[in-house]
Amino acid sequence: MRKIISPCGFHCIKVNHLGVWFSEQEILKDVNLHMHCGSLNAIIGKNGAGKSTLIRAMLGDIPHTGDIEFRDTKDGRMQNLKIGYVPQSINIEKNTPVSVYDLLASYESRYPVFLPKNRKLYEKIKAHLRIFEAEELIDKQVCNLSGGQLQRVLLALAVMDEPNLLLLDEPVSGIDQNGMELFFKTMDYLKKHYDLAIILISHDLDYVARYADHVVLLDKTVLRQGTVKEVYESSEFERIFSAGKEETWIKEDETND
Structure with a gap:
């Protein structure tokens, strides 16, 4: 916490x-x-x-x-x-094979997301998502999230770098x-x-x-x-x-x- x-x-x-x-x-x-x-x-x-x-x-x-x-x-x-930014909307093609973990991991680390999950990074991202009541979304595909779920994930992404x-x-x-x-x-x-x-x-x-x-x-x-x-x-x-x-x-x- x-x-x-x-x-x-x-x-x-x-x-x-x-x-x-x-x-x-x-x-x-x-x-x-x-x-x-x-x-x-x-x-x-x-x-x-x-x-x-x-x-x-x-x-x-x-x-x-x-x-x-x-x-x-x-x-x-x-x-x-x-600056962190959450847009009004974001267009994601259906069946895009990118999970919430993949999205945040690609921003947080240079570790290739197509390799087996980095367990330490996975737990770090999950803890960060917990702040936004979104930790259960970590393995879901981004394209399948509801509007509210996507909003929480984008907020988590926007503050990962601790913007001013x-x-x-x-x-x-x-x-x-x-x-x-x-x-x-x-x-x-x-x-x-x-x-x-x-x-x-x-x-x-x-x-x-x-x-x-x-x-x-x-x-x-x-x-x-x-x-x-x-x-x-x-x-x-x-x-x-x-x-x-x-x-x-x-x-x-x-x-x-």
């Missing part, structure tokens, strides 16, 4: 003046974010707001202006930023309520046991209200960011969602009151 750590509070990740253009169309404009380790940062907004584009820009998959900075604020040193930043692009789309509860329980575990910041794109405003530490309302630029209460009670939120249900989404953040 991994020991509980207190996020150091010294590491911060800044997105400075990030912008993205496709052809002559401006997709993102002057996006500025500031995140600390040990926090769950939810990005919300309507379809077409640029949420997934922001994730792709942070991963370096598409050209962008501005920069992303990882700083150790204890001594001011710049460090290389390690974990990017999650709507990883719970299509997952049932039990799967959602397990997902956010896992997010809480990661916040307590790993020294990382989490960015989650989500359309589920109720779950964001219950679990997020920091919320960013995006519509091609940052319209509002802050606590759930600050964002959900804002005029920008009301204008974007026209929900009229703000009270059911407000989470009193006792630590910040």
